[in-house]
Amino acid sequence: MPVVFRHKGFRFYFFSNEGDPREPMHVHVGKDGVDAKFWLWPDxxxxxxxxxxxxxxxxxxxxxxxxxxxxxxxxxxxxxEGN
Known part of the structure; x- marks a missing residue:
């Protein structure tokens, strides 16, 4: 799973297999066994x-x-992918 960056102990990442068909662009955030997922667009x-x-x-x-x-x-x- 590619890690985009780390900040204050949080890991911002996505999975190398994000579904088939691939889910819309998003990022997962994890720390200490807790996690969340954020859609990036439109907001x-x-x-x-x-x-x-x-x-x-x-x-x-x-x-x-x-x-x-x-x-x-x-x-x-x-x-x-392109933007």
Whole structure:
């Protein structure tokens, strides 16, 4: 699973097999056995959450929004897709 970046102990990543057909562009975030998934477009929204509190989710959503282009570039590079 490609890791896009790490921040404050959180790992921002996606899986090398994101479904068939592939799911829309998104990023998973994990830390200490807890994880969440965020859709990137048209807006950053939580796709699922398995244990993060509301405040942490807001902070993660802000980080994903701030680094959305970097995440999208990593996704496109890995999967060989255009923007």
């Amino acid at each position: 950053v929204v939580v796709a699922y959450n398995d244990g993060f509190g509301a405040r942490t989710l807001r902070e993660l959503a802000e980080m994903v929004t701030h680094r959305r282009r970097e995440i999208a570039n990593a996704w496109n590079e890995f999967f060989g």
